Amino acid sequence: xxxxxxxxxxxxxxxxxxxxxxxxxxxxxxxxxxxxxxxxxxxxxxxxxxxxxxxxxxxxxxxxxxxxxxxxxxxxxxxxxxxxxxxxxxxxxxxxxxxxxxxxxxxxxxxxxxxxxxxxxxxxxxxxxxxxxxxxxxxxxxxxxxxxxxxxxxxxxxxxxxxxxxxxxxxxxxxxxxxxxxxxxxxxxxxxxxxxxxxxxxxxxxxxxxxxxxxxxxxxxxxxxxxxxxxxxxxxxxxxxxxxxxxxxxxxxxxxxxxxxxxxxxxxxxxxxxxxxxxxxxxxxxxxxxxxxxxxxxxxxxxxxxxxxxxxxxxxxxxxxxxxxxxxxxxxxxxxxxxxxxxxxxxxxxxxxxxxxxxxxxxxxxxxxxxxx
Amino acid sequence: xxxxxxxxxxxxxxxxxxxxxxxxxxxxxxxxxxxxxxxxxxxxxxxxxxxxxxxxxxxxxxxxxxxxxxxxxxxxxxxxxxxxxxxxxxxxxxxxxxxxxxxxxxxxxxxxxxxxxxxxxxxxxxxxxxxxxxxxxxxxxxxxxxxxxxxxxxxxxxxxxxxxxxxxxxxxxxxxxxxxxxxxxxxxxxxxxxxxxxxxxxxxxxxxxxxxxxxxxxxxxxxxxxxxxxxxxxxxxxxxxxxxxxxxxxxxxxxxxxxxxxxxxxxxxxxxxxxxxxxxxxxxxxxxxxxxxxxxxxxxxxxxxxxxxxxxxxxxxxxxxxxxxxxxxxxxxxxxxxxxxxxxxxxxxxxxxxxxxxxxxxxxxxxxxxxxx
Numbered sequence: 196x197x198x199x200x201x202x203x204x205x206x207x208x209x210x211x212x213x214x215x216x217x218x219x220x221x222x223x224x225x226x227x228x229x230x231x232x233x234x235x236x237x238x239x240x241x242x243x244x245x246x247x248x249x250x251x252x253x254x255x256x257x258x259x260x261x262x263x264x265x266x267x268x269x270x271x272x273x274x275x276x277x278x279x280x281x282x283x284x285x286x287x288x289x290x291x292x293x294x295x296x297x298x299x300x301x302x303x304x305x306x307x308x309x310x311x312x313x314x315x316x317x318x319x320x321x322x323x324x325x326x327x328x329x330x331x332x333x334x335x336x337x338x339x340x341x342x343x344x345x346x347x348x349x350x351x352x353x354x355x356x357x358x359x360x361x362x363x364x365x366x367x368x369x370x371x372x373x374x375x376x377x378x379x380x381x382x383x384x385x386x387x388x389x390x391x392x393x394x395x396x397x398x399x400x401x402x403x404x405x406x407x408x409x410x411x412x413x414x415x416x417x418x419x420x421x422x423x424x425x426x427x428x429x430x431x432x433x434x435x436x437x438x439x440x441x442x443x444x445x446x447x448x449x450x451x452x453x454x455x456x457x458x459x460x461x462x463x464x465x466x467x468x469x470x471x472x473x474x475x476x477x478x479x480x481x482x483x484x485x486x487x488x489x490x491x492x493x494x495x496x497x498x499x500x501x502x503x504x505x506x507x508x509x510x511x512x513x514x515x516x517x518x519x520x521x522x523x524x525x526x527x528x529x530x531x532x533x534x535x536x537x538x539x540x541x542x543x544x545x546x547x548x549x550x551x552x553x554x555x556x557x558x559x560x561x562x563x564x565x566x567x568x
Numbered sequence: 569x570x571x572x573x574x575x576x577x578x579x580x581x582x583x584x585x586x587x588x589x590x591x592x593x594x595x596x597x598x599x600x601x602x603x604x605x606x607x608x609x610x611x612x613x614x615x616x617x618x619x620x621x622x623x624x625x626x627x628x629x630x631x632x633x634x635x636x637x638x639x640x641x642x643x644x645x646x647x648x649x650x651x652x653x654x655x656x657x658x659x660x661x662x663x664x665x666x667x668x669x670x671x672x673x674x675x676x677x678x679x680x681x682x683x684x685x686x687x688x689x690x691x692x693x694x695x696x697x698x699x700x701x702x703x704x705x706x707x708x709x710x711x712x713x714x715x716x717x718x719x720x721x722x723x724x725x726x727x728x729x730x731x732x733x734x735x736x737x738x739x740x741x742x743x744x745x746x747x748x749x750x751x752x753x754x755x756x757x758x759x760x761x762x763x764x765x766x767x768x769x770x771x772x773x774x775x776x777x778x779x780x781x782x783x784x785x786x787x788x789x790x791x792x793x794x795x796x797x798x799x800x801x802x803x804x805x806x807x808x809x810x811x812x813x814x815x816x817x818x819x820x821x822x823x824x825x826x827x828x829x830x831x832x833x834x835x836x837x838x839x840x841x842x843x844x845x846x847x848x849x850x851x852x853x854x855x856x857x858x859x860x861x862x863x864x865x866x867x868x869x870x871x872x873x874x875x876x877x878x879x880x881x882x883x884x885x886x887x888x889x890x891x892x893x894x895x896x897x898x899x900x901x902x903x904x905x906x907x908x909x910x911x912x913x914x915x916x917x918x919x920x921x922x923x924x925x926x927x928x929x930x931x932x933x934x935x936x937x938x939x940x941x
Contacts, residue, residue, distance in 0.1 A: 511611075514641075
């Protein structure tokens, strides 16, 4: 991975990340393609209509179905999906923790039952990398010890200690595997834990950034805490993260969250919000959210957002989308997902431009001003 | 509507139909866009990826939701969907008959309850044309008296008599409306009834073709009767249909049915089979049907059909589609629907070529030979 810091504006950064498969300009939003498919879209949509340069896929889901060995058969995620740009895969720990009825972490890893067939599995730091070698992702996330918030001080401490222990095991294993010729074009990111506790966040950040990872993520946020607590934790944590490596805020978030986190030094984001909300009828625009189901859109000839250049806004009216949503037409899901993803991608693109122009403050002010009209 | 008989080969015909919105080369298969959307596809898919020149929409569904008045607000179906080629709309009678819990026909029309909200409605020959004027379709179907098969001789007779009565009312009303400037670019087709009874079919065909319709359909088939009975009824009925007007076999059918019906003089087809079967995992190919869910496709790198030039086959493997289907990914529905529709469209295109070349018999022989390999 090549990393360039292109510009800064306050704590906000514009960077360029070059993986084996693509060049990624940050800040960047990564659409979530859980089961090797961004829901309702196909690969050509992601390239031709949205010009994404990196998407996310979920290790837990692909390990269970179709199985990482099968994905490997096709030449990894790139060959399987025909998406020839970059993939980031998570470790699977979060889903093992959140989707499984029975999930137990110990010092060695996380035991869980498949949400599909109830079969039992055990994720260790090494195991989740083995899976990701098969998936062939450009950026692999290591196993971290997740906890539900609020947590006791003891559990929080254990999470930080265990996450560091697993990070060491991960980097050692990855170096060894790369020496054997496995995962040579794949990069590895560690995940800083510590809840909203400044001391634990600092400890986790310092311990992990001392290790030779290609980038660092902030995990364990956007799990129900107040927005301000999240913003403060991000601002606090980024100061302990190296300037010469990518910074990724996992699972975040609303457009407001993204604008605020960029201001606090984050480069990379992923979230199911644009696609999931699209399917539920919530559409993002420069002037705020709208519910496409609303009766007032029935006769509305205008596109969702008259300033939007997305495929959906260039072709279809609010009235038609309102009808498709009400009639539960499958077509709706794709058109709404394209619009919402375009909105998120454009937001981070515009943020980058503002950073390069050296006026992120005005960008942020305009962002809020348009939404309050 | 301009109609040209381009070539014949036995009873098979290649024709050209020019509507206000497009030029349609027949034999033609019309994808079904029930609620102003071909399920899982958008308008650009229908034009750019499938190059369809006519699609079908259902009057019953659009009358109930969003309402034909709303579609009219957008400039009819063309403005609403942005599909700027031809639409054929059915009369709504079939759905009033089949989707409603309570549906009663009398000499004036069909009374039914909405399957959406239980509201009561009454379709008359005039009413279904009024709805279709609002929809702005290029070809409107008139109300016919449908019956469930098997039916008594008395009921069958009543159906034929009533269908003729309604046809007369329809043509009278349409001429009057056109004089008033309504529906001037819209064409009107009558529907021949009579079950599988030769005498009733002849009577219905003779009575209807004596009226000044733009084209004629054969209705009331593909409702559970034996294939051979359908083929025989089509062969029998087409001899009473004028050579200088389009012939449409409603709701048919399998690829085999289409090949056989073309051989018996049919020009136009519609059926939900390609899209519905796609969603259920049944894929049509030149070598027969395949179930994409089958375990043997899990590691299959090949496209669905190596000879297929469709978007899906050009981009994706059986293995990836197998995975998307099993994971119930929305993306699957669009990709499979594109392939199946492409198959049907290509089949009728190839049939046309064979008719023009004057060797439909060889085309038919090859069609069956490939499927039995």
